[in-house]
Amino acid sequence: MLQLNGNWDNYGKFRDFEVNVIVVDENASYSILISTIAEQLSIDTSEKIIEIKYMVNDNCPPMEIRNDMGVHVYMETKKENKNLGSYPLCISVRDFNIELTITNGNTSAGSSGSLQLLDMPSSPAIEEYQSEIITESTQTAIEEGQVYQDKQTVAAAMKHFSVMHKFQFRVKRSSHRSYWLVCVGENCKWHFKAMSINDSTMFKIRSFNRQHTCSVMDEIFIQRKCTAAVVGSMVIPKYCDPKTIYTPKDIQIDMLSEHRVNLSYMQAWRAKEKVLQFLRGNPTDSYNKLPKYFYILEETYPGSVVKLKKTADECFLYAFVALCTSIIGWQHCRPVVVVDGAFLKSSYKGIMLTASPMDAVSKKCTILPLAYAVVDSENDAFWKWFFEQFKQAYGERPSMCVVSDRNESILKKGHLQLYELYFATTRSYTLDEFNERMSKIEEVDSRVKSYLYDIGYHRWSRVHAIVNRTWTMTSNIAESLNAATKDARELPIFDLLEYMRTLLECWTNEKLLKAKGTFTFLESKFNKELENNRTLSQKLRGRASTYHIHTVLDGVKWYIVCLENKKCSCGQFQLEELLCAHALAALRHMNETYKNYCSPYYTRESLLRTYKIPVNSLPDESKWNVP
Known part of the structure; x- marks a missing residue:
């Protein structure tokens, strides 16, 4: 699924988008993916640049697809959930940056007052390049002219490239200024040359012949080159979310099925450790931050x-x-x-x-x-x-x-009868209810009653609590x-x-969104509780003793309700701070709203005020300005 014509908000969410769909082979390259999207959306790639991003989960920033490896990682991620709507590709389109290039040559100033451009002698010490500087060792779309941040990144990228394409190379020359690789196959024309740019740390690919004239399959090499760092770089997306469970055994299975690489458990474990170290850093450094x-x-x-x-x-x-x-x-x-x-x-x-x-x-x-x-x-x-x-x-x-x-825990769930009795006792509304349930606990196990008495009823019983704990027991x-x-x-x-x-x-x-989507005076859960009590109150009869005190008949029992003090002899009204069925029956005789008799903590307004101030995102760590 494609999401297009949208925009990224401050929370890393793609908003206000339109939807389209494409079908792409799981082995497609980056260029094929771009051309497929361009054809489906009628985009002229000679004038526009297509940016492709997707969300792995809410805890990671958007991942951008820039090369073949990016496509491969996305396809592997997509295999975990093949639903059409999972991991949609978020498409952004922008114009090419227009750059003015002035070449050497003479331009005479005429009567029109045109500007004369002077010849500037080219300097061997300065080399112009417009390539993007590559910093990722997982780069697999390797081409002549690419610029890498350093030699180590080039070397790591070539190891990764060779494993993906299942061939062996050897280093013919390596120094602080050059990195030259050739195929191990006899008389094979495959070669790779990268050179330092003006003695800087950056390396540029000068020559790359990717055509082999030998048999490129070399299982021994594949095994040898699959170091922990290389394998780790291939499974990084699996560990972006801390909740993901991806074991060394999973790494073994995936590397064998997808790349025909048979890793030992220890090799897979080291690869996992490399990934976690890369993503999380050194624990000691973490404290220093x-x-x-x-x-x-x-x-x-x-x-x-x-x-x-x-x-x-x-x-x-x-x-x-x-x-x-x-x-x-x-x-x-x-x-x-x-x-x-x-x-x-x-x-x-x-x-x-x-x-x-x-x-x-x-x-x-x-x-x-x-x-x-x-x-x-x-x-x-x-x-x-x-x-x-x-x-x-x-x-x-x-x-x-x-x-x-x-x-x-005071009680274990293994004794189901005691477990249920205990929690029923904690929620008792009256002392009579409490004492009755404690007697039943004593019948099951007298030791439990003694233990509960020793630790103090006020610590765990709602009816004995020094302050009102409502439902928080x-x-x-x-x-x-x-x-x-x-x-x-x-x-x-x-x-x-x-x-x-x-x-x-x-x-x-x-x-906050939930609160804004609530349109009742009480939050939905408490409103539902109130409606249930209202239904029960329809069967009850009551009479007013005074303006505030009412007597309500529930079956064969009479209950006294004091609306002024928000109490009922059943105990529920004052302990839950929500109108019980008896109080609602009494309220029918009054020209008042139920809103005056519910805890303000249960209202929609309270919920809105609780979450009205958002937790804004922190700036990126690279932009922290700390004195």
């Missing part, structure tokens, strides 16, 4: 709280990030914060801590990361430091509650965030922190 990274965070997001703590000998201890967008948005969330930690799996071990609240869509654990930190180990000192930074960023709010589950929010970052926790610390920032950027944008 943090001071610059934190400076850019503070410059890009004024009002953020970012802290980096080291030992006296400059060894890393803690890193903490709370972006201003979350700090502002949290004012519109219920002050219930879930904290948790998860082990890092990179070369340097540690723990990542997170703090997340309940927003207006969080009845099912929608996540807004308030703060995230990386510490070297888990102990009382690091928890104290984490909460000190959190308090500095967010301060304190009335009825604030912190939920944590850093120890083993477990640390599922934090556990969901840990699951979302499972693969990212294998990254070096710089990449991990940046992954968290981009995750927050994406989620903030998604939730």
